[in-house]
Amino acid sequence: MLDKVHQVSGLEANGGPGSYGLNGYLSHLDRLEAESIHIMREVVAEAAKPVMLYSIGKDSAVMVDLAMRAFHPAKPPFPLLHVDTTWKFREMYAFRDRITAELGLDLLVYVNQEGVAMGVGPFTHGSEVHTDVMKTQALKQALDQYGFDVAFGGARRDEERSRAKERIFSFRTAQHTWDPKNQRPELWRLFNARKRKGESIRVFPLSNWTELDVWLYIYRRQIPIVPLYLAAERPVVERDGTLIMVDDDRMPLQNGEQPAMRKVRFRTLGCYPLTGAIESNADTLPAIIQEMLLTTSSERQGRVIDHDSSASMERKKREGYF
Amino acid sequence: MSTLSDADRSGRIESGPSDIAELLAAHEHKSLLRMLLCGSVDDGKSTLIGRLLYETQALYTDQLAALEADSRRSGTQGDELDFALLTDGLAAEREQGITIDVAYRHFSTERRHFIVADAPGHEQYTRNMVTGASTADCAVILIDARKGVLRQTRRHSYLVSMLGIPHVVVAVNKMDQVDYSQERFAEIERDYLDVTERIKLQDVTCIPVSALRGENVLVHGERTPWYQGPSLMEYLENIEVERSMIGSPFRMPVQWVNRASSDFRGFAGTVVSGAVRPGDEIVVAPSGSRSRVERIVTQDGDLPVAIAGQAVTLTLGEEIDASRGDVIAASDEPPGVTDLIQATIVWMHQEPMLRGRSYLIRVGSRTATATVAPLKYKLNVDSLEHVAATKLELNEIGVCDLELSAPVAFDPYRENRDTGAFILIDRITNETVGAGMIEFALRRAQNIRWQEVAVDRSARAAAMHQIPCVLWLTGLSGAGKSTIANRVEAELHRRGHHTYMLDGDNVRHGLNRDLGFTDADRVENIRRVAEVAKLMMDAGLIVLVSFISPFRSERQMARALFDDGHFFEVFVDAPLAVAEQRDPKGLYKKARRGELRHFTGIDSPYEAPDNPEIRLDTSSLSALDASTAVLELLEGRGVLPPGS
Ligand SMILES: Nc1nc2c(ncn2[C@@H]2O[C@H](COP(=O)(O)OP(=O)(O)O)[C@@H](O)[C@H]2O)c(=O)[nH]1
Numbered sequence: 001m002l003d004k005v006h007q008v009s010g011l012e013a014n015g016g017p018g019s020y021g022l023n024g025y026l027s028h029l030d031r032l033e034a035e036s037i038h039i040m041r042e043v044v045a046e047a048a049k050p051v052m053l054y055s056i057g058k059d060s061a062v063m064v065d066l067a068m069r070a071f072h073p074a075k076p077p078f079p080l081l082h083v084d085t086t087w088k089f090r091e092m093y094a095f096r097d098r099i100t101a102e103l104g105l106d107l108l109v110y111v112n113q114e115g116v117a118m119g120v121g122p123f124t125h126g127s128e129v130h131t132d133v134m135k136t137q138a139l140k141q142a143l144d145q146y147g148f149d150v151a152f153g154g155a156r157r158d159e160e161r162s163r164a165k166e167r168i169f170s171f172r173t174a175q176h177t178w179d180p181k182n183q184r185p186e187l188w189r190l191f192n193a194r195k196r197k198g199e200s201i202r203v204f205p206l207s208n209w210t211e212l213d214v215w216l217y218i219y220r221r222q223i224p225i226v227p228l229y230l231a232a233e234r235p236v237v238e239r240d241g242t243l244i245m246v247d248d249d250r251m252p253l254q255n256g257e258q259p260a261m262r263k264v265r266f267r268t269l270g271c272y273p274l275t276g277a278i279e280s281n282a283d284t285l286p287a288i289i290q291e292m293l294l295t296t297s298s299e300r301q302g303r304v305i306d307h308d309s310s311a312s313m314e315r316k317k318r319e320g321y322f
Numbered sequence: 323m324s325t326l327s328d329a330d331r332s333g334r335i336e337s338g339p340s341d342i343a344e345l346l347a348a349h350e351h352k353s354l355l356r357m358l359l360c361g362s363v364d365d366g367k368s369t370l371i372g373r374l375l376y377e378t379q380a381l382y383t384d385q386l387a388a389l390e391a392d393s394r395r396s397g398t399q400g401d402e403l404d405f406a407l408l409t410d411g412l413a414a415e416r417e418q419g420i421t422i423d424v425a426y427r428h429f430s431t432e433r434r435h436f437i438v439a440d441a442p443g444h445e446q447y448t449r450n451m452v453t454g455a456s457t458a459d460c461a462v463i464l465i466d467a468r469k470g471v472l473r474q475t476r477r478h479s480y481l482v483s484m485l486g487i488p489h490v491v492v493a494v495n496k497m498d499q500v501d502y503s504q505e506r507f508a509e510i511e512r513d514y515l516d517v518t519e520r521i522k523l524q525d526v527t528c529i530p531v532s533a534l535r536g537e538n539v540l541v542h543g544e545r546t547p548w549y550q551g552p553s554l555m556e557y558l559e560n561i562e563v564e565r566s567m568i569g570s571p572f573r574m575p576v577q578w579v580n581r582a583s584s585d586f587r588g589f590a591g592t593v594v595s596g597a598v599r600p601g602d603e604i605v606v607a608p609s610g611s612r613s614r615v616e617r618i619v620t621q622d623g624d625l626p627v628a629i630a631g632q633a634v635t636l637t638l639g640e641e642i643d644a645s646r647g648d649v650i651a652a653s654d655e656p657p658g659v660t661d662l663i664q665a666t667i668v669w670m671h672q673e674p675m676l677r678g679r680s681y682l683i684r685v686g687s688r689t690a691t692a693t694v695a696p697l698k699y700k701l702n703v704d705s706l707e708h709v710a711a712t713k714l715e716l717n718e719i720g721v722c723d724l725e726l727s728a729p730v731a732f733d734p735y736r737e738n739r740d741t742g743a744f745i746l747i748d749r750i751t752n753e754t755v756g757a758g759m760i761e762f763a764l765r766r767a768q769n770i771r772w773q774e775v776a777v778d779r780s781a782r783a784a785a786m787h788q789i790p791c792v793l794w795l796t797g798l799s800g801a802g803k804s805t806i807a808n809r810v811e812a813e814l815h816r817r818g819h820h821t822y823m824l825d826g827d828n829v830r831h832g833l834n835r836d837l838g839f840t841d842a843d844r845v846e847n848i849r850r851v852a853e854v855a856k857l858m859m860d861a862g863l864i865v866l867v868s869f870i871s872p873f874r875s876e877r878q879m880a881r882a883l884f885d886d887g888h889f890f891e892v893f894v895d896a897p898l899a900v901a902e903q904r905d906p907k908g909l910y911k912k913a914r915r916g917e918l919r920h921f922t923g924i925d926s927p928y929e930a931p932d933n934p935e936i937r938l939d940t941s942s943l944s945a946l947d948a949s950t951a952v953l954e955l956l957e958g959r960g961v962l963p964p965g966s
Contacts, residue, residue: 025568026631028354028435037633038592041577045646045687070590070633072621074582157426184754185449185670187456188743189592190684194752208437210428216349286342293345 029217036063036205037070038189039168040152043203044070044077046193047150053139054080054100054107056092057269058225059154059206061099062214065223066205067152068103079106081151083142085134086111087122087271089247095226108146112138122273123252130271140176143200150193150201158210168207174198211267212292219285228266229288231280235259242276348432355563356437358454358487360478361464366495370464370533371427371438374555377540378429424454433559448481448703448717449670452757455485456743459563462554463492467500467530471513476521477703479514483521484666484719484759486739489561491527493554497546498532504548520706525561529554567630571655572596572604573733573741575686576648580635588619588635589644591687594740596652597629598636603653606644607731612653614639647688649731649741657733657741660763661726664698666735668719671748671755675714676842678849680879681755682747683726691727691882692746698722712842714756723764735759750874782862786820789961790859792884793952796871796931797894798923799909800901802940802948806894807868809949814864817962822858823866824851839920845876852880859888864961872928887959892952893934898923900941 026034043050052067054060067076082096100107112120115133122130143151157166167183169191184192195201206214218225236243237257244251246259251273253259264277265288282288361367427438439454441447455461461482465475482490492514500506511528518526529538530546531554537543540555552560573595580588598604602615618625619635628634636650644650651657669675675694683692699708700720714720735742746756783790793810795803807823814821830837834850837843848871858865871877881889901923902910913921920926931937936955938948956962 025353027350028352029350031354031631034592034631034633041590045578069621071580073586073619074580158428185453187453187745187757189740190743190745192684192745192747192754194747196752219346220350286346289346290342
């Protein structure tokens with residue numbers, strides 16, 4: 001038995017990113033990657049009709065890359081679903097269409113047409129209503145309409161306090177509600193994906209990743225990301241201390257407001273009116289990672305909707321928010 | 323420590339932008355340590371986690387500002403930061419009634435990334451700790467220096483040993499409260515080594531710390547000059563974990579078969595132990611077919627070797643059959659294959675584990691049915707004594723045999739955590755109700771083999787000119803089961819069929835004379851009756867079973883014994899009020915007076931069927947209509963020839 005160890009550790013590392021395992025042990029990122037792939041394969045083996053929620057952001061980019069790896073040489077045996085609030089950055093839409101075409105993946109786009117008909121948007125209805133109608137309700141409608149029983153999501157436990165205890169497999173009733181009192185313990189590598197008719201599961205393969213891990217992995221694998229993550233001159237206005245990019249002419253300018261060009265980037269991407277930019281010169285991946293390492297504020301600060309407490313996050317989740 | 327200068331917090335990067343490449347390389351090679359933190363209330367768990375997060379700069383300014391403000395407000399630590407407040411979010415959640423089995427926290431040093439499993443909750447402690455321990459490489463056990471080794475310390479240590487966590491570090495905390503006394507530390511260390519004698523922990527290290535003052539947490543403090551060992555962090559950064567499973571025999575449970583094209587058939591899974599290379603001889607368990615590894619396929623190209631922890635796809639030389647649930651293993655060191663195991667089980671659900679009940683079992687990627695044989699004993703986790711028991715309650719640990727519906731590949735848990743661990747799943751609610759560790763396989767008692775018989779069921783049935791089946795009547799006492807069963811049987815008899823009726827009361831006078839009405843006995847009662855019904859059906863009879871059979875899972879178990887189309891669940895439904903009013907045997911009155919315990923409907927539950935083959939509402943149907951409906955059902959399903 002011992003000689004096996006020596007044989008393995010005696011192998012030369014071939015250097016460079018992604019040489020995993022060859023120097024006799026798996027690095028932190030290797031282990032995270034393997035765990036996520038394991039989770040995805042479990043789902044595909046157990047689910048009747050899985051889907052991957054695709055938000056176009058960096059976490060989705062990593063999830064899609066992992067899915068390509070998990071099922072190689074086959075294509076991931078599930079479609080991507082983008083629940084479109086119609087208020088994403090224009091660059092996000094362009095990126096989405098390009099990447100899914102390049103990878104040859106099935107993309108479903110779902111828009112809550114009732115919401116559109118009612119003219120729901122962040123400027124007219126506020127972030128709460130907009131998010132509820134165009135995101136939470138839309139997601140439920142989409143899952144029901146297509147009959148998906150398992151949906152992958154890119155949430156991570158380090159994102160905020162109420163996620164620290166969220167399971168990797170999170171069960172939802174037929175009404176899509178989350179019952180935090182009734183979650184299954186997860187032991188070893190054994191996931192229990194059994195459910196009754198009508199129930200569904202949200203699965204978070206990136207649960208154990210941190211924001212830094214996500215960036216390191218994007219760098220290691222050279223995963224394409226929406227350019228908005230990199231610093232560039234962009235037209236922004238400052239509102240309540242948050243820098244909002246003026247991405248199209250749907251954005252009503254307030255008295256005296258004048259978009260100014262500033263060098264900014266985004267740490268997280270969502271609906272453009274609800275996503276704060278940060279001033280930065282980091283226009284390469286290494287520069288972003290370096291800024292990350294120096295940064296002293298948490299990622300969600302840039303999200304307007306998360307400024308409420310973690311208890312309200314809890315509530316949102318129970319109601320079916322992802 | 324009370325205020326933060328920027329210098330304190332700049333440790334994360336000591337270099338300018340030119341070193342970014344180096345920095346990325348360092349991160350690229352960081353290893354991962356998953357650790358479990360155990361301690362009783364007030365030993366300083368939150369303080370220690372807070373300290374670790376703080377000193378490794380895992381906290382952001384917004385979190386720190388909140389911490390400083392909270393510390394000032396609560397004033398427990400004077401001017402200093404009260405790290406315990408950092409993780410107190412959990413307390414609030416507990417008040418909201420949310421079950422938190424384990425919370426996971428992250429921090430990083432230059433060499434390693436750490437994931438800490440923090441299992442709070444006191445009532446639920448065993449369940450939570452076992453969950454956190456199942457994936458841990460290392461356990462940190464906290465002891466309060468003033469209190470020394472307590473009952474809880476023993477309990478935690480026992481669980482850590484049971485779950486096979488290879489490395490244990492004992493942090494003797496609050497050393498500041500005992501004047502950093504070397505004698506006190508030595509005394510605790512001795513006491514603890516006594517504990518480990520009995521529970522066989524292998525690698526144990528004791529470290530004197532003060533989580534509050536930071537002594538020996540990250541770096542060596544000045545107040546314990548007598549202590550020569552590593553600080554807690556030095557210890558955690560240096561234990562060897564990555565290679566621990568590489569030296570074991572190769573195992574890969576097959577998760578999914580990849581058929582990317584008509585000429586590609588790959589077996590996808592995670593290598594859980596050992597290493598594998600193209601050309602290696604492998605065996606597929608449980609089938610035993612042998613082959614050779616052809617390629618290790620990944621998106622980066624084929625690998626020359628895959629090691630424990632990697633998720634890969636293997637193709638095999640000769641076309642052999644393998645599917646989800648199988649284990650691909652080293653052919654010279656194959657895993658065991660068995661359908662009868664002895665295991666240690668930790669119960670995780672409100673509903674106790676009952677002997678004779680069957681659950682779904684997941685071992686590796688295999689799902690089978692497991693029937694619980696009588697418990698050998700349960701464990702008192704404080705005294706480690708064996709206690710006789712008939713059932714296992716939430717948070718209890720017991721040892722028993724499990725009979726599996728199909729052979730599975732396994733290794734004893736102490737040799738391989740991945741192929742030796744399992745979970746038990748309730749067949750009705752689908753909840754995870756138990757976790758277990760396989761100790762060893764048993765040979766079937768007396769080697770019972772099915773006798774090959776020349777005259778089989780269809781031969782016997784043909785001789786009787788009928789299709790045998792089972793009618794399972796369930797419902798409250800007084801709902802009308804016996805009345806309907808009697809009428810149906812009489813009519814079948816009139817039509818020339820061969821029947822037999824198993825009635826609850828009658829069976830309890832003979833075969834099941836030894837059983838009472840506790841939940842455990844009810845389960846056994848039904849198990850025996852179902853088996854008898856099966857033998858009778860095998861003999862060619864149409865069997866009528868008339869039993870309250872209040873639990874869904876037992877009816878499910880009974881149903882599983884029969885082929886589709888031979889088992890008819892007849893739900894004889896009457897509202898409790900109606901049944902109670904009928905009270906043909908005066909039992910409800912007795913139960914109401916408290917003279918009868920465990921009476922279904924009164925102080926013992928009745929779980930109505932979800933999908934019976936037929937439901938008879940006897941508050942509106944006459945006995946004649948009800949029995950006619952049953953006969954029509956059998957005719958409709960082709961069991962009886964049309965109305966005669
Ligand atoms: N003197 C002293 N007090 C400590 C130390 N560690 C924790 N405490 C105090 O012990 C109490 C309980 O600590 P806490 O971290 O909340 O314990 P937990 O219940 O295990 O999470 C708090 O008042 C802490 O400030 C220590 O090393 N020295």
